Amino acid sequence: MRIGDLARASGLTTKTIRYYEQAGLMPAPPRTPGGYRDYPAEAVTRLTFIRDAQGAGLTLAEIRSVLSLRDSGQAPCGRVTELIDQHLSEIERRLVELRATREALRGLARRAARTDPGTCSQGDICTILTPAAEPRP
Template identity: 35%
Template sequence: METTTVELLRIGQVSDQSQLPVKTIRFYEERGLIQAASRTSGGFRLFEPSVLTRLSFIKRSQALGLSLNDIQDILKIADTGQRPCQNVRHKFQEKIVEIENRISQLEKLKEQLKTLMQDADQTETLEAEICPLIEHA
C-alpha cells in the first residue's frame, strides 16, 4: 500500500506564494477562513498546499465586494461538501442592490457639488468663518 505525503508549507511560503502578508494569513486563520494543518515543534504554522486555492478564492471574493463574513458563510457550506453557488447568487444580488443604492447616493452628491460649483462666484462673497462654499451649502 503506497501512501503519498503532502509537503506542508510554512506560513512564510504561503505568504510568498499567495502574495498575502503573513499578518493577513494569521488573521484569516483566527477568523476560521483557513486552517493550519499542524505546527512545528517551534510553533510555526504549517499549511497544506490546498490553502493556496482557498486564499485565492478569498482574495477573488473580496475583489467582487464580498465581506469576510460573506466569504466565511460560503466556505462553511463548501466545507460540508456542498456547492455554495445558491448562497453566492443571493450574496451577489444583495451586493448589486447595495451598489445601485450607492450609485444613486453618489449621483445626488455629484449634482449637489455641481450646483455648489455653479454658485461658487456668488457664494464666495458671503460672510463665513472658514469657507462659504461649505458653510452656506
C-alpha cells in the same frame, strides 16, 4: 509549506494569513515539531479564493459563510449567487446616492463661482454651504 511560503504564493502577508485563521476563514493547520504552521498546498487555493471574493466586493464575514458551506460539504453556489445579487443592488443604491451627491456638489460649485469673498464675511460662516437660497435656474 510554512507561512512565509504561503504568503509568497498567495501574495498576502503572514500577518494577514494568521489574522484569517483567527477570524475563522482559514482552518488551523498542523504544526511542525518546532511549532511552525505547516500548510498543505490547497491553502493557496483557499487564499486565492478569498482574494477573488474580496475582489468581487464580498466582506470577510460573507466569505466566511461561503467557506463554511463549502467546508460542510455543500455546494455554495446558491449562497454565492445570493451574495452577488445583494452586492449588485447595494452598488446600484450607492450609484444613485453618489449621483445625487454629485449634483448637490455641482450646485454648490456654481454657487461658489458666484460668491464674492468680500460679501460673504457677514455673520454666517460660509454662504456657499448654507442650503438656504439656491435660486431656481
